Amino acid sequence: MIDFRLSEDQKKLQMKAREFAIKEIIPVSRKYDQSGEFPRDVLQKAFDQGLMNTIFPESIGGPGLGILDNCLLVEEIAAADPGITTSLFDNCLGAEPILIGGTVEQKDTFLRPLTEELKFIAFATSEPGMGSDVAGIATTARLEGDEIVLNGRKMWITNGGVATFMSTFCRLEGTKRHHGITGVVIPMDTEGVRVGKPIPKMGHKASNTVMVRLDEVRVPKENILGESGKGFPIAMQTFAHTRPTIGAFACGMARASMEYAIAYAKRREAFEDKIGNFQSIQFMIAEMKINLDAARLLTWKAAWDADHGRDNTISASIAKAFAADYGMKTASDALQIFGGFGYTTNYLIEKLFRDAKLYQIYEGTSQIQRMIISRYLLTKYVPIFDKTFS
Numbered sequence: 001m002i003d004f005r006l007s008e009d010q011k012k013l014q015m016k017a018r019e020f021a022i023k024e025i026i027p028v029s030r031k032y033d034q035s036g037e038f039p040r041d042v043l044q045k046a047f048d049q050g051l052m053n054t055i056f057p058e059s060i061g062g063p064g065l066g067i068l069d070n071c072l073l074v075e076e077i078a079a080a081d082p083g084i085t086t087s088l089f090d091n092c093l094g095a096e097p098i099l100i101g102g103t104v105e106q107k108d109t110f111l112r113p114l115t116e117e118l119k120f121i122a123f124a125t126s127e128p129g130m131g132s133d134v135a136g137i138a139t140t141a142r143l144e145g146d147e148i149v150l151n152g153r154k155m156w157i158t159n160g161g162v163a164t165f166m167s168t169f170c171r172l173e174g175t176k177r178h179h180g181i182t183g184v185v186i187p188m189d190t191e192g193v194r195v196g197k198p199i200p201k202m203g204h205k206a207s208n209t210v211m212v213r214l215d216e217v218r219v220p221k222e223n224i225l226g227e228s229g230k231g232f233p234i235a236m237q238t239f240a241h242t243r244p245t246i247g248a249f250a251c252g253m254a255r256a257s258m259e260y261a262i263a264y265a266k267r268r269e270a271f272e273d274k275i276g277n278f279q280s281i282q283f284m285i286a287e288m289k290i291n292l293d294a295a296r297l298l299t300w301k302a303a304w305d306a307d308h309g310r311d312n313t314i315s316a317s318i319a320k321a322f323a324a325d326y327g328m329k330t331a332s333d334a335l336q337i338f339g340g341f342g343y344t345t346n347y348l349i350e351k352l353f354r355d356a357k358l359y360q361i362y363e364g365t366s367q368i369q370r371m372i373i374s375r376y377l378l379t380k381y382v383p384i385f386d387k388t389f390s
């Protein structure tokens with residue numbers, strides 16, 4: 001059976017997030033975009049209201065929500081401010097490798113403290129020399145006695161400058177490609193961890209993005225996630241679980257862009273008529289709604305797959321690619337409807353346009369999602385008419 005209705009609890013969660021977005025985020029969104037300051041006060045309020053760490057299980061003090069629940073929540077928050085949402089959601093990204101590959105003790109040590117007070121955990125695969133090619137990680141690790149010693153640089157680390165822990169992927173010395181990739185949790189106050197200045201960005205300015213240098217960083221072997229050298233599948237499964245949420249981010253941003261465009265089209269006049277009466281504008285708005293609804297359904301499907309323990313690698317890539325690409329198109333078309341005013345900093349659409357671009361880049365670019373989908377189609381997909389075409 002297929003049922004597209006949300007449960008009463010999900011509707012309540014959606015409304016709670018919507019009210020939070022309207023009351024606590026929209027009034028300060030512009031301020032944080034202009035200053036680039038980390039929105040700690042907003043995150044503290046979100047934490048106090050149970051809107052952070054949502055996927056943390058109840059066994060470690062979290063609310064134990066599913067990925068679909070998380071998608072409902074982040075769509076609302078991202079509609080108000082994508083950058084603040086990136087900061088808010090990052091704990092779920094940083095926690096995911098531990099939820100997937102960690103022991104009960106590791107979950108208790110690294111995640112429970114995040115449910116007790118506002119603290120952050122970052123996620124680090126990317127490096128200055130690689131982002132898309134996770135098997136190309138160059139940060140090294142060597143096992144020495146009871147410790148694992150890390151050396152390298154991690155790039156673009158969201159919340160890296162404010163984090164207590166960082167879920168890090170590195171490679172055992174002397175290994176190549178997928179073999180030897182190892183997940184390790186690094187406490188950020190460990191000797192040898194050095195955090196750079198926030199990287200100036202085009203959008204998502206309210207999120208903290210830094211480079212982290214690791215020089216002879218020694219952490220106990222107990223911090224290794226799963227077996228050393230077998231971390232690549234943990235990283236890939238992490239992305240499969242978090243990509244639906246990026247789809248939901250893009251839906252929130254696209255929904256807000258569409259709503260701003262509708263409001264503007266209803267009041268702006270040209271050629272002695274409201275521009276909303278011109279068919280080319282009407283069709284642009286209709287396209288926005290078509291793509292938003294399609295993106296949301298793909299996102300919910302990918303999240304539902306993950307919540308039901310199904311391999312959601314492909315559905316997550318489809319959802320993320322579609323929502324990100326059409327989110328970008330929606331933001332661009334919405335800005336077009338604003339004409340010259342859309343190109344000024346007076347209207348929020350300019351900010352959403354800048355913010356939209358990141359969805360096509362982080363957590364796997366739109367090209368990488370297509371690579372994953374096409375690889376599946378060419379190697380594993382079983383054609384329905386295989387006999388006919390062979």
Ligand SMILES: Cc1cc2nc3c(=O)[nH]c(=O)nc-3n(C[C@H](O)[C@H](O)[C@H](O)COP(=O)(O)OP(=O)(O)OC[C@H]3O[C@@H](n4cnc5c(N)ncnc54)[C@H](O)[C@@H]3O)c2cc1C
Nearest residue numbers: 123124125126130131132156157158361362363364365367
């Ligand atoms: C604001 C921000 C926050 C981020 N936060 C984090 C974080 O918290 N943790 C983290 O680990 N990373 C983070 N990232 C990094 C992000 O995931 C990478 O930037 C992204 O994966 C792309 O990697 P890259 O920048 O190295 O681009 P590259 O991998 O160098 O790619 C460059 C271009 O080539 C294309 N390309 C690469 N390979 C192929 C291929 N095989 N086929 C076709 N096209 C290809 C890409 O699509 C892209 O267009 C963040 C990035 C940004 C900008």
